Amino acid sequence: MFCKLLSYTLKGIEPLKVQVEIDINNGLTAFDIVGLPDSSVRESKERVRSSIKNSEYRFPMNRITINLAPANVKKEGALYDLPIAVGILCSTGIASISKLENHLFFGELALDGSLRSFKQLFPIICSLNQKSEFEIFKFIVPTEAEPQLTCLNNPNILYANSLSDVVNYLNSKIELPNSIYNYINNNVPDYPDFAEIKGQLHAKNAMIVAACGHHNILLIGPPGSGKTLLAKSFPALFPPLTSAESIQLTQIYSLADLLSTSELVTQRPIRSPHHTITPQALAGGGASPKPGEISLAHKGILFLDELLEFNKKTLEILRQPLESKKIDISRAQHTVSYPSDFLLIASTNPCPCGYYPNLKRCVCSPNKVKQYLNKLSGPLLDRIDIHIETEPLTIKSLNSADSLSTKEMLHSVEIGIERQKHRFQADRFNESISTSEISTYCKLTSSGQLLLENWFERPHSSASPTMRSYHKILKLSRTIADLCDSDLIDEQHIAKAIQYRSLDQIL
Template structure:
């Protein structure tokens, strides 16, 4: 008897429906075809033990299982439940007539219990698109998959529950989640707050500008100046994620099995990889490509602490994703594109000694050769892609000992949201641009119209600091954001002047 059951393969951040055809005939043998990997081939042992331990059996006949389409590699143990239900249907141990309405996925333990799988959200989205009415997944993945409306998602703990469901003995109950209520209730609770930061008012202003326009920022200062503390609080002043952004981000985290019990990510991601990370871990890839840190930071913040300590090759692979806001990984047989629209926040010491060379209180200074070797790890093209460079000086004792708290993240976020609202209205007719940092050259020319005074100011700065054309565009983008925070339609000279101040590495000639 031939039975068809449906599963799903995750490819990048999308899913592809897999048809598992199970044919049971006279003879003896177990044959699994359709380009399965070792984990899928080993499924027969898990399925046999799981069925035996729950009062069922693997038929002692010739079993042929085909996983179509055969040109797509099937990976992992998530097809255990799919294949098991196909075998039970083909051997008449369950009623097979309703199987074609279900997508079934789950990894079996030897006692029949189910282990969580990766990519439940993309699988649910694809099942809905292809007209399936029901999805069966392990209970740990049910909330994640239930985000998709119009699909009945059943979370199960044991294979027995699925068997009884198809035999009509005990119906499964669908998992229901009111995603909008749960999302808007939890999306505004930041873990860290800017009120904890003493002093550093000018740096807070920079962080506010960066958040308002989605700009990349680098903090330069000695140890203990508060660089990491400030960076960790940046997500608290970013606008709350929209539901669409939350779904996009959850989809990426679902692919690597990082979604928690909540089902959807409520807060913007904050990723902080160690400086020993590899280029594949940062941008994604591998033999069977997985998203990297820059994709896991999509719609959030990527924090690179001690930037010069990262290998130069690792930093250079970020240049294209920073510009295009997506990363494309190509292999001989396929190409995968992962979204990577993130805010880059980097920090570094001003010299190998850790201190500013012109600081008279510095315990040690670095030689020009040491400085050049240290700073040459960061290329000029990468720095060009960072809109704001700002020096972070140590906080004096008087500020540290103040009892008065600083301005809270809630207050700063209100101004950021107000500026972002202006930008959303400005770019409402463009699907790819939502805030100032995403502006193309054409849009910069359209929305950053300068007065004669502003032009002269910018011209002098370009000539004096020998700025590149990309740095010119970055200054215009930042000045547009400063104008938005002032609710000004025009980019005025003082907006340009403030934006020029935030190019410290160009101004001071850090790279020699």
């Protein structure tokens, strides 16, 4: 007696087909699983045996061989419990095989026959749901996963409480329910108001530009000047998560085992790793690579406080994802890719003691200051669009009643975002303008062009500007012009963009 079912596992966040083959023959009683199973898959023998018996079905006392193909891919987790049990019951004639075609079964079995969800379920169903060839398939999943899976609005996702429900469905005795709903993000996160930050008008204006065009930003200033509070207030300038973004983030967080099987990610992530983080924790890794901090910050913010205290090798990992918006993790057997489209906010002191250029308090020599800032490599600095200095607090700024609030800043950001939506006819930001699109979207006035040429050709203190920094200036200028409600980029927009890259003047 032979039966074959189709199942899927994950390679990164991409689906990988697995064929579950069940062969039952006469011979000594045995139950073997082959096809490179890990310990959790091998343990499914006992879960399947007990669940079939406790569901009051006869378990065959024959030689049972389960093959999970392809044999060169390691099989992990409890996701094969339900297809193995269904295959055994179909092979013995207890369940009808007529409905097996175009059906996919997912679920971990409890010993009493009830179905449990597992962490890979949501990412697997999401990846299959996005492919047109699976529109004719029905997915049989545990009812426990309904709070997550209903957001996919797929009527072909059917929910079962137990193995008995699945068998009765296959025998056409019952119909399994489905569920759909419209995604509404009602969560309003509570972030600090920018009005609580006294002074720092220059830094706040830079934050508006960063939020509007999705530009990476580096805050440089003395201790206590408000760098961390500025970064913590920044997420309030972001629009709420869309349904598609929420689904993609839930996939990533499920793979990282940071969500229960009934939760959805409904807020933009803010990841703030400590400076002692390892390269593997930042990029992702392990024998079966899991998402790291840069993938967990996808569609949100990666905040690196005390940037120059991070290990230099760890920081250099950021180069590829900042450019390509994804991270590739290679292992001996396979390579996986995870999305990492995040906005980087970093903060640092200007010198080891923290008080440069206040010569009354700073005890560092000019050479020591430059040596400290040179911990940040040129290629990585090139990828950070805005370098802004925060000012030391004064009594005048502390006593000032005027302080730019989040509401006022958000109004400016919304104006710029609307112009970008109209320009691109999509939810895109100026930061994503490609090299080939710059001439189309970044049109300059003659005075703006002259200022940009003078900046590029003038003598610099060290290395000359790169083409990347040249394009960063143009994209920044495009965002600044949008905030000024201008179609053309003028010299004032170019001048402000150059001013926002202060480290280009120092290093």
